[in-house]
Amino acid sequence: MTSIANSAGVGPRFAQRRVLRIVFASTSGHTEYVVDALVKSLKRINPSWGVEATMAEKAQPEDFLTGDVLLLASATWNTGSTEGQLNPHMWGLLHDKAKKLDLAGKLCACVGLGDHRYFYTARAADHLEHYIEAHHGRLIVPTLKIIDEPHGQENAVAAWGKQLVDVLKPVDRC
Numbered sequence: 217m218t219s220i221a222n223s224a225g226v227g228p229r230f231a232q233r234r235v236l237r238i239v240f241a242s243t244s245g246h247t248e249y250v251v252d253a254l255v256k257s258l259k260r261i262n263p264s265w266g267v268e269a270t271m272a273e274k275a276q277p278e279d280f281l282t283g284d285v286l287l288l289a290s291a292t293w294n295t296g297s298t299e300g301q302l303n304p305h306m307w308g309l310l311h312d313k314a315k316k317l318d319l320a321g322k323l324c325a326c327v328g329l330g331d332h333r334y335f336y337t338a339r340a341a342d343h344l345e346h347y348i349e350a351h352h353g354r355l356i357v358p359t360l361k362i363i364d365e366p367h368g369q370e371n372a373v374a375a376w377g378k379q380l381v382d383v384l385k386p387v388d389r390c
């Protein structure tokens with residue numbers, strides 16, 4: 217069996233079907249739309265990838281540890297009248313259910329949505345990144361921010377998906 221060091225710096229790994237685990241929170245459907253667009257583009261770029269998407273309200277902390285890459289996606293809300301917060305379901309998951317989770321170097325990526333009319337635009341992205349870093353995950357690509365209506369931003373989502381695939385490509389080629 218072949219092994220190779222990948223460009224994300226995770227050291228030698230054996231060739232296998234790559235699985236992306238997505239945990240997302242969406243209230244009016246925008247984040248869900250972005251996740252769907254991402255999954256479609258990933259399947260086009262690399263059909264061998266497996267993708268498992270779970271809504272934050274149904275996710276368990278153990279879900280974070282399954283798959284090769286963990287993707288967290290959430291929009292920004294003004295929970296408790298304070299702008300720039302995570303979707304409440306994502307907040308509950310990260311700061312309650314999964315607050316003691318050790319990601320132990322897991323490869324991670326984040327997607328944050330928001331609206332330019334709010335002062336703390338798309339601040340969910342920062343909260344997600346902070347969680348990953350504080351829980352010892354490893355961000356492998358810059359976080360994707362989708363500001364305003366996501367319909368029409370499919371190309372940006374697809375370009376980001378390609379970046380994600382490219383970072384992991386050396387292993388997938390084995």
Ligand SMILES: Cc1cc2nc3c(=O)[nH]c(=O)nc-3n(C[C@H](O)[C@H](O)[C@H](O)COP(=O)(O)O)c2cc1C
Pocket residue numbers: 241242243244245246247248290291292293294298299300301303329330331332334335336337338339364365366
């Ligand atoms: C009540 C409410 C509060 C919001 N607060 C913020 C905010 O503080 N910052 C921001 O960038 N966007 C804010 N938004 C915009 C949403 O993040 C944006 O519409 C997003 O696309 C919604 O995604 P979702 O449908 O997946 O929840 C808010 C929207 C609503 C309706």
